[in-house]
Amino acid sequence: xxxxxxxxxxxxxxxxxxxxxxxxxxxxxxxxxxxxxxxxxxxxxxxxxxxxxxxxxxxxxxxxxxxxxxxxxxxxxxxxxxxxxxxxxxxxxxxxxxxxxxxxxxxxxxxxxxxxxxxxxxxxxxxxxxxxxxxxxxxxxx
Numbered sequence: 001x002x003x004x005x006x007x008x009x010x011x012x013x014x015x016x017x018x019x020x021x022x023x024x025x026x027x028x029x030x031x032x033x034x035x036x037x038x039x040x041x042x043x044x045x046x047x048x049x050x051x052x053x054x055x056x057x058x059x060x061x062x063x064x065x066x067x068x069x070x071x072x073x074x075x076x077x078x079x080x081x082x083x084x085x086x087x088x089x090x091x092x093x094x095x096x097x098x099x100x101x102x103x104x105x106x107x108x109x110x111x112x113x114x115x116x117x118x119x120x121x122x123x124x125x126x127x128x129x130x131x132x133x134x135x136x137x138x139x140x141x142x
Contacts, residue, residue: 012102015095019106024090031083031110038075039115043122047130053120076115083107 020028046054052061057068087103 012099015091015099015102016106018094019087019090022090022094024086024093027083027086027090028110031079031086031107032114034079034082035076035111035114036118038079039118040122042071042075043119043124044126046119046123047126047128050127051123053123055116055120072112072115072119076111079111079115080107083111 019025042054046052051057052064054068054072057064058072061068084103084107087106088098091098091103
């Protein structure tokens with residue numbers, strides 16, 4: 001049993017490290033870029049509306065948690081599914097097998113993780129930008 005687990009873990013890391021150099025490698029740029037665009041757009045909305053940072057709100061605001069989680073999942077859902085499909089094709093073409101856990105992990109790392117990482121800073125930059133321009137407009141009206 002332990003040998004099977006070790007073999008699975010070794011295969012998993014070998015397959016994972018081989019993905020960026022194999023076929024469909026463009027997805028390692030495409031998915032995070034798409035997730036970043038979605039995160040920046042949502043972060044700008046957060047900054048304009050004055051909402052708390054996304055990741056922080058998920059942990060500290062139970063009343064908003066469900067709605068904010070749904071918002072994030074709907075923003076990354078298509079990106080995640082596209083990544084899942086691309087990784088499935090990669091596995092079938094390159095590995096001649098399908099490992100669902102690997103496909104899920106790669107899709108999460110390429111679509112959902114970048115979204116979580118980028119949305120908060122994008123909201124902070126949008127909030128800073130808005131306050132800077134508000135101060136400029138107020139100074140121009142004086």
